[in-house]
Each structure stands twice: as C-alpha cells, then as structure tokens.
Amino acid sequence: MSDRLMRELAPLLKAEGVDIDDPNADFTDAEFDAAMEKAQAEYNRRLFTPVGAHRGLALGKLRSFSHAFAEGDIKRAEAVVASLPSDPEDFSPSVAQVTGAAMGLVDEWFTDDVHGPKLGGVMAPKWSAKKSRAVARDILALAHKGRVVDSLDRLISSNSGLPVLEGSMLAVAAVVVRLTKRDKVSAEDVIEELMPLGGYPEPVAGTYSPADRVVQDVQDVQGDSAMEKDLPEWLGGSSADVNHAAGTRQDVDAKMDEVEKTVVEMPLYQRFRDWLAEDYDDVDRDSEIFDAVHLLFCIAVSSGADISEPEGIDDLLDVLESFAVEGREAAENDDDESPSMAIFIDSLEALDDYLRFRAETDETPERWADARARAEAASMRTDPLPSALMAAIEANALSEEALAEPVPNNRIVTGVAGILDWIGESRPLTGTGRVKRADIAEAAGKFGINAVGVASNARYEDGVNYARSADEVPVLEAMWAVMQSAEITEITGTKVRPGSAADQWRSGEVSVDAALPVIGAFIYERLLDTIEMVDGNDYAAPAITIAQRLLEVVAPDSAPERPELDIDESLAQSIDKWLAEELQELTELGLLTEKNGAVSVEPVYRRIVAGAALMLLSGPRD
Numbered sequence: 001m002s003d004r005l006m007r008e009l010a011p012l013l014k015a016e017g018v019d020i021d022d023p024n025a026d027f028t029d030a031e032f033d034a035a036m037e038k039a040q041a042e043y044n045r046r047l048f049t050p051v052g053a054h055r056g057l058a059l060g061k062l063r064s065f066s067h068a069f070a071e072g073d074i075k076r077a078e079a080v081v082a083s084l085p086s087d088p089e090d091f092s093p094s095v096a097q098v099t100g101a102a103m104g105l106v107d108e109w110f111t112d113d114v115h116g117p118k119l120g121g122v123m124a125p126k127w128s129a130k131k132s133r134a135v136a137r138d139i140l141a142l143a144h145k146g147r148v149v150d151s152l153d154r155l156i157s158s159n160s161g162l163p164v165l166e167g168s169m170l171a172v173a174a175v176v177v178r179l180t181k182r183d184k185v186s187a188e189d190v191i192e193e194l195m196p197l198g199g200y201p202e203p204v205a206g207t208y209s210p211a212d213r214v215v216q217d218v219q220d221v222q223g224d225s226a227m228e229k230d231l232p233e234w235l236g237g238s239s240a241d242v243n244h245a246a247g248t249r250q251d252v253d254a255k256m257d258e259v260e261k262t263v264v265e266m267p268l269y270q271r272f273r274d275w276l277a278e279d280y281d282d283v284d285r286d287s288e289i290f291d292a293v294h295l296l297f298c299i300a301v302s303s304g305a306d307i308s309e310p311e312g313i314d315d316l317l318d319v320l321e322s323f324a325v326e327g328r329e330a331a332e333n334d335d336d337e338s339p340s341m342a343i344f345i346d347s348l349e350a351l352d353d354y355l356r357f358r359a360e361t362d363e364t365p366e367r368w369a370d371a372r373a374r375a376e377a378a379s380m381r382t383d384p385l386p387s388a389l390m391a392a393i394e395a396n397a398l399s400e401e402a403l404a405e406p407v408p409n410n411r412i413v414t415g416v417a418g419i420l421d422w423i424g425e426s427r428p429l430t431g432t433g434r435v436k437r438a439d440i441a442e443a444a445g446k447f448g449i450n451a452v453g454v455a456s457n458a459r460y461e462d463g464v465n466y467a468r469s470a471d472e473v474p475v476l477e478a479m480w481a482v483m484q485s486a487e488i489t490e491i492t493g494t495k496v497r498p499g500s501a502a503d504q505w506r507s508g509e510v511s512v513d514a515a516l517p518v519i520g521a522f523i524y525e526r527l528l529d530t531i532e533m534v535d536g537n538d539y540a541a542p543a544i545t546i547a548q549r550l551l552e553v554v555a556p557d558s559a560p561e562r563p564e565l566d567i568d569e570s571l572a573q574s575i576d577k578w579l580a581e582e583l584q585e586l587t588e589l590g591l592l593t594e595k596n597g598a599v600s601v602e603p604v605y606r607r608i609v610a611g612a613a614l615m616l617l618s619g620p621r622d
Contacts, residue, residue: 062172066169091203103149104148115194118183119179124136126513128400135155153311263298269293275357276289279356292346292347295347296354299320303316310371313355313374320348320351355375385551385560386547404512407604409508410519419483425497433496437470449473451466451473452466453468487501526582526586549576551613553599554613
C-alpha cells in the first residue's frame with residue numbers, strides 16, 4: 001500500500017488505537033488488521049460522501065446527466081460522465097463523490113413514503129456499456145431495501161469504479177424518467193424536486209486541497225477479491241511451493257494451527273454451533289455437519305472473508321467457487337471426484353445453514369436474504385441442469401439493436417393491447433380485483449381464449465371453458481397478474497385502469513426489450529400452475545422434470561442426461577402430460593413453434609424460456 005494512502009489512513013488508524021507514527025507503539029497484527037479494516041471503511045465513507053460545495057457540485061452533475069437522459073440526448077449524458085476527474089477539484093466533484101451522492105439519493109427516494117410507492121419495477125435504462133447497465137439493475141434492486149450505500153464495497157470490488165459510477169447515475173436517471181411519465185410533469189420539475197441546489201455554498205478557487213491520488217489505490221485494494229488470495233496447502237490451495245526452502249512445511253502447519261485457534265475462539269462460531277445443535281437436535285456435535293462448519297470457518301478466516309457481514313459472503317463464495325473449478329478440472333482429467341469438489345459441496349451446505357442461522361437470529365434478517373440468494377446461485381452453477389440453463393440464457397442474449405426491434409406478433413401482445421382498449425379509462429371489477437363473470441368471455445377473447453362465465457357447473461366442453469370466475473381461466477388469470485406487476489394496468493378499489501407502462505403496449509407494437517420480461521413472467525406463472533397440479537407436497541421433482549424438458553426444447557444439444565428422480569412412473573407420466581398441454585398452449589399463443597410434432601423456440605424467446613425454467617429450480621413461490 002502506498003505511503004500516500006497510509007498518510008491518509010494514519011489519523012483514522014490512530015482513532016482506532018493504532019498509532020503507526022509512534023515507534024514505541026505496542027499492538028499485535030490482529031489489532032492492526034482490525035483497526036485497518038475500520039479505518040479503510042471510514043476512509044471510503046468520506047471519499048464517497050461529498051459535503052458542502054462539493055455536494056452541490058455532485059448534484060449538479062447528476063442533474064445534468066438526468067436531464068440529458070430524459071431528453072434522449074445520450075451523447076450529452078456521456079459527456080457528463082467523461083467530464084468527471086478522478087480526484088475532486090475546486091469546481092468539479094470526483095468520480096467517487098458523484099457515485100456516493102447518487103447512491104445516497106436512490107436509497108432515500110426508494111424508501112421514503114412519497115416517492116417509494118411510485119418506483120416499483122423501475123428498469124435499468126439502456127446504455128452502451130452493458131456492465132454499467134447490469135450494475136444499474138443491481139443498484140435498483142438494492143434501492144428497494146435502502147441498501148445501495150451499504151453495498152458500495154461489494155459493487156466496486158465486483159465491477160470496478162467506472163461501471164459503478166455509470167450504474168449509479170443511470171439509476172438516478174431511471175427514477176427521473178419514471179416520475180416524469182407517472183406524474184405527467186417535465187423532467188426539470190422532477191429534477192428540481194429530487195435534487196434541489198439551494199443551500200449549498202458556491203465553490204471558491206484555491207480553497208479545496210485535493211488529496212494525493214489515492215482513489216485508485218483504495219479501489220485497487222478493494223478489488224483484491226478473496227479468490228485471488230493464496231489459500232494454504234492444508235485447505236487444498238496451491239500456495240505452497242514444493243521447491244521452497246526447508247521449514248515451509250512447519251510454516252504451513254503453524255498457519256493451520258493459527259487459523260484453527262482463531263476459529264475455535266470466535267464467538268460467532270460458537271453461537272452458530274449452539275444454534276446448529278438445537279436445529280439438528282439428533283445430530284452429534286462431532287458429526288460431519290459440524291466438521292463442514294469448522295471447514296467453512298477455516299476457509300473464511302484463511303482467505304480473509306469477513307462473514308460476520310452479508311457483504312463478506314461474496315468474498316467467501318469467490319473462494320468456494322475456485323474449489324469447484326479445480327474440482328471440475330480434476331474430474332475431467334481423472335474421471336473421479338476430487339477433494340476440491342468435496343470441499344465445495346460440503347462448504348456450500350454448511351454456508352446454507354449459516355445463512356439460515358443469520359436470517360433467524362440477526363436483528364435485521366432481511367440483510368441476509370440477498371446473500372442467501374447469491375449462495376443458491378453459486379450452487380446452481382455447479383449442478384449440470386441449472387448450469388446448462390444459465391449457459392443457454394447467456395448464449396441467447398440479444399444485441400441492443402435486436403432489443404429495440406418490435407417483438408414478433410403473438411396473442412400475448414395483441415391481447416394486452418385488446419385488454420387496454422377494453423378497459424378504456426377504467427372498468428369495474430369484482431371485489432377481489434378480477435374480471436366480472438359477465439365480462440369473462442370478452443376479456444378472455446382478447447387473448448384468443450374461448451371462455452364463458454357461468455353461475456355453476458364449471459367445465460371444459462367442446463373447446464369452451466365454462467368458468468365460474470376469472471381465476472378458472474388460466475391464461476387470463478396469469479396475464480391479469482403479470483399486467484399488474486408490469487404496471488401495464490393498475491387496480492384501485494374495484495376498478496382497473498391503464499398503468500404507467502400502458503402507452504407502449506396500446507398499439508400492439510412493442511419493443512422486444514419491453515415485451516420479453518412480461519412474456520417471461522407469463523411463462524413462469526403458467527409453469528408454476530403446472531407444478532401445482534401435481535398431487536402432493538413435492539415441488540422439486542416436477543420442477544426439475546419441467547426444467548429439464550424445457551432445456552431440451554431450448555438447447556437440445558447441450559442438455560445433460562435426464563436426472564434420476566425418486567417419483568413413481570404414473571406421476572412422471574402425469575407431469576409429462578401436463579407439460580405437453582402447457583407447451584401446446586404456449587404454441588397456440590405464438591410463443592413456441594411446432595413442426596412435425598417437435599416443439600422448438602424462436603431465438604427471440606429462448607432466453608426467457610430458459611430463464612423461466614431456471615426460476616423454477618430456485619424453489620416454490622413464497
């Protein structure tokens with residue numbers, strides 16, 4: 001670490017009881033590490049938190065960027081980004097200051113009572129750098145929980161500085177655009193309300209003393225993921241060189257003893273073991289479950305992953321996935337399971353227990369929900385079926401040009417346009433927010449579904465669905481829910497009216513980018529309904545079966561062998577029958593194609609079909 005950075009950190013370290021300028025100071029390596037972690041966190045907080053004139057300058061840049069974006073002037077928006085210096089100047093905020101200001105704003109807006117309810121489903125806007133747009137998606141998801149600022153270190157270490165800067169600015173612009181359309185006001189009015197400049201002092205030349213160039217130094221340190229740190233040989237790592245001088249083995253053993261001692265003395269480790277003993281009340285504390293927990297904590301301590309906070313789980317997952325990579329390579333070469341893969345599998349199981357423990361015992365359990373989702377995703381990447389689905393999703397990504405094209409004509413798109421025309425300004429509903437029985441035939445007909453509302457004797461006869469309520473018309477019921485979640489429609493009391501996203505759907509010509517999330521959500525809803533038809537409480541078997549069959553449709557050449565499932569033959573036949581009926585329905589709606597009895601998926605829809613299958617594997621809907 002550079003001398004310049006250490007000079008900046010010295011007073012912060014001293015505040016934590018470690019005086020690096022005092023040659024007689026007495027502190028241990030552990031005390032220094034703990035103080036350094038806190039000092040660096042405080043340093044980053046100050047680096048990314050502009051105050052006074054620079055707070056006003058940062059808001060000015062965000063205002064200019066958002067205004068340009070709202071007007072569709074992307075070149076001007078890009079110029080605002082390009083104008084930001086690495087270090088703050090008298091009349092210009094730094095990259096870090098604008099990033100921090102943007103993150104604080106979106107946390108504030110998404111969690112307040114005025115703007116928060118209007119920001120459901122805000123999408124990341126288009127941008128030339130795909131990584132920056134991906135960061136914007138991440139930030140918008142975090143903003144709903146008010147956790148963008150808390151995730152700063154993770155975002156930067158995972159993506160580097162520029163994508164996080166652009167992603168945070170895109171998130172701000174997305175809010176401005178949403179409120180402009182929703183409130184039917186000008187972008188200037190929204191910007192003035194969200195980012196007023198009154199009260200900030202004017203910058204004065206020569207009064208700001210720029211720091212030595214430390215921003216990049218800090219980001220370089222943050223960017224050293226735990227995966228890149230050498231693991232000791234006793235954990236299956238490759239840090240030990242057989243050509244080292246004599247004494248290396250003793251060093252490794254000493255390191256092992258040190259790590260073991262640290263783990264055993266950790267209060268968090270002890271609390272977790274006590275919780276496990278209650279959760280697995282019939283399992284001995286010397287069992288494999290507790291061995292896996294001990295291994296997990298040893299890996300965390302050895303690699304420097306701080307799993308006492310949710311953000312540290314990402315570092316730990318990096319390390320664990322490196323074991324999985326080694327394990328797969330060894331299996332390909334030796335056709336046998338390697339110790340590295342066993343470490344990965346055992347540690348992931350222990351990590352799932354640990355995350356459940358934190359969710360049940362932490363004062364703010366929601367902080368651990370995202371970490372658990374990321375851990376589940378890591379597990380999926382090593383399983384043949386979800387791994388192949390993820391590969392299919394990635395392989396079928398569409399270009400920006402393709403996303404801007406109109407989506408191919410199908411009954412979902414024309415049905416949405418028809419429903420909006422049928423609603424008009426508003427239309428009365430039942431007390432449960434569904435289409436009235438007398439309106440079922442007309443509403444279902446918009447999607448090409450032949451249905452009739454009846455008072456009794458619900459049945460399917462001669463191609464007609466005689467339904468007592470709209471929830472007995474599956475396509476209509478699924479699309480009714482999806483249209484609300486996508487803000488195409490909005491239900492207030494016992495009336496439905498067009499939502500904020502209605503305009504782009506009215507004509508029946510909507511872009512691929514706008515249509516695919518809606519169509520994908522509809523497919524997922526229908527697949528869930530298929531699983532719910534299975535008699536019994538088993539979710540996993542039908543979900544795996546359906547996901548496997550869909551992968552065979554989307555990417556038949558890359559589908560793994562069908563897994564052996566513990567289900568009886570009659571149930572397997574029922575699942576196949578129900579899925580075949582569902583695929584036929586999706587074909588009739590224009591989402592799949594059939595030729596000579598074989599079902600296939602058009603390229604534009606492959607990604608969302610694979611995505612719906614992958615979502616099924618993530619577990620039943622809450």
